[in-house]
Amino acid sequence: xYYDKQARELNMGHAEKPKGKLVIFSGPSGAGKTTLxxxxxxxxxxxxxxxxxxxxxxxxxxxxxxxxxxxxEKEFREKMNNQEFLEWEEVYPDILYGTLKKEVERIxxxxxxxxxxxxxxxxxxxxxxxxxxxxxVFVMPPSLEELKKRLxxxxxxxxxxxxxxxxxxxxxxxxAKQFDQVLINKNLQETFRKAEQLIRNFLQ
Numbered sequence: 280x281y282y283d284k285q286a287r288e289l290n291m292g293h294a295e296k297p298k299g300k301l302v303i304f305s306g307p308s309g310a311g312k313t314t315l316x317x318x319x320x321x322x323x324x325x326x327x328x329x330x331x332x333x334x335x336x337x338x339x340x341x342x343x344x345x346x347x348x349x350x351x352e353k354e355f356r357e358k359m360n361n362q363e364f365l366e367w368e369e370v371y372p373d374i375l376y377g378t379l380k381k382e383v384e385r386i387x388x389x390x391x392x393x394x395x396x397x398x399x400x401x402x403x404x405x406x407x408x409x410x411x412x413x414x415x416v417f418v419m420p421p422s423l424e425e426l427k428k429r430l431x432x433x434x435x436x437x438x439x440x441x442x443x444x445x446x447x448x449x450x451x452x453x454x455a456k457q458f459d460q461v462l463i464n465k466n467l468q469e470t471f472r473k474a475e476q477l478i479r480n481f482l483q
Contacts, residue, residue, distance in 0.1 A: 299392040301412060302478060307448030311467065315471070322475060323475075326391065327386045327392070327393060328393075330382055332348040333377075334351065334352040337349050398451075400454075415458045415459050417454070417462070427441065462474060
């Protein structure tokens with residue numbers, strides 16, 4: 280009896296750490312998903328950012344495996360052919376972005392929860408792959424008018440690019456109902472609070 284108990288305790292001590300879950304934030308450009316993800320990473324040590332892969336060259340302030348996994352176009356396409364991506368997109372001709380399966384499993388195998396800042400189509404693909412192990416959150420701007428103001432205030436793009444982003448945003452917003460949760464980002468502090476609560480409920 281004593282030895283049985285000892286063996287059970289030994290086995291419990293060597294029990295595998297449960298795998299982490301996935302928290303996906305998607306939404307139109309300018310809706311605030313990147314700001315939300317950065318805030319949540321600071322507040323929750325159990326979260327780890329899932330680093331995307333890209334075929335574009337690194338900028339001067341970027342580090343491989345921290346900002347992105349920088350791959351050549353040939354390497355990227357080889358990984359695509361080998362089904363190594365959960366999702367990928369050719370944003371511009373020969374400029375590809377995607378989420379590597381091994382990056383997500385690296386985080387999950389540590390018992391940490393992977394958090395994503397990803398486009399709408401990519402977010403839905405990741406959710407479909409992981410099912411109940413993932414929570415997909417759509418970050419919605421209060422209105423297209425407000426989104427336009429935010430994009431103009433960035434002062435980083437031409438009017439033509441802003442109009443292109445607005446047209447894309449209007450299309451992307453039609454997918455909101457396919458997500459597990461929708462956060463309307465009207466007041467940033469309130470959105471922070473709601474996002475923290477969603478994560479607490481999902482990860483508990």
